[in-house]
Amino acid sequence: MSLDAFFRIGETVEIGSHTFTPEAIKAFARKYDPQPFHVDEAAAKKSVLAGLCASGWHTASAWMKCNLETPPDAGPWDGPGPRPEFGPSPGFKNLKWLKPVYAGETVRYTRRSVEHRAMASRPGWRVLSLFSEGFDSTGDKVIEFESAVLVKVE
């Protein structure tokens, strides 16, 4: 089979959802992002948005959980060559937090494999580009970003 088919290039895949409880929002934010509106319901309620909302990093981290639960390499592989192995990610770009994720919201995430190309610096490896999005219960997009992952193909 082709790598295009294995990576499901061009196909938008539902990878799961994550519910952001007020307790989890505050616990995450106390550790990593202790801005008042992520850790203090009273301060958040006084704001024009009128509610506690998740750290943007919490929204992004929950994508990773869903990404692993429904990985881009879940399907069968019948060659040629060894089954491709996923490696580390070099990073991401154009990450947009488009709408606050309020306490109690459930975000469902999607991921699309965009393209893959050879790495000049690492023979036998390719870089797979991904485009991912998250939507809240009203269908509004709350996050999107482009990322990449290294894949060993030889």
Next chain:
Amino acid sequence: MIWFKLEQDWPMAATKWTYDDLDEGAVLELGSKLVTAEEIVEFASEFDFQPMHLDEEAGKASILGGLSASGWHTCCMFMRLLCDGFLLDSTSQGSPGIEYAKWKKPVLAGDQLRGKCTVVGKRISKSRHGLGLVTIRSELFNQRDEQVFELQNTGMFLTREAAQ
């Protein structure tokens, strides 16, 4: 992210960092932080349960060379250094996103990270009076002064006048 108008909720007179204080070329040194195995595993157990983030031996056997923090965890550790070093004492109105983030070297258990922010551009908002946009390039270095992480984003900050 700050999604509401801070000036309605908190007195800003004592705030140290406003749009006016963030000049192009300015360097803000953030604090430092020891990365422990416990917190690497705690984060990874919830969000990034790949073997090299959960187990020392699996980490050593991986391309990363040891028990290594999830890249998303590194983003979170950076965010905490940013909050403690600068953001919580600023007129920040949040950031709509991240232009890029690069995980350049593994962050391993026992590493001591320190952060640094450099203002690379700024402009006053045309659509909202009293608001400015500041583009900041941020870096994390380990105890060998190797750059392990780089991120660039544009944050929104109230001007000193608007904050008063």
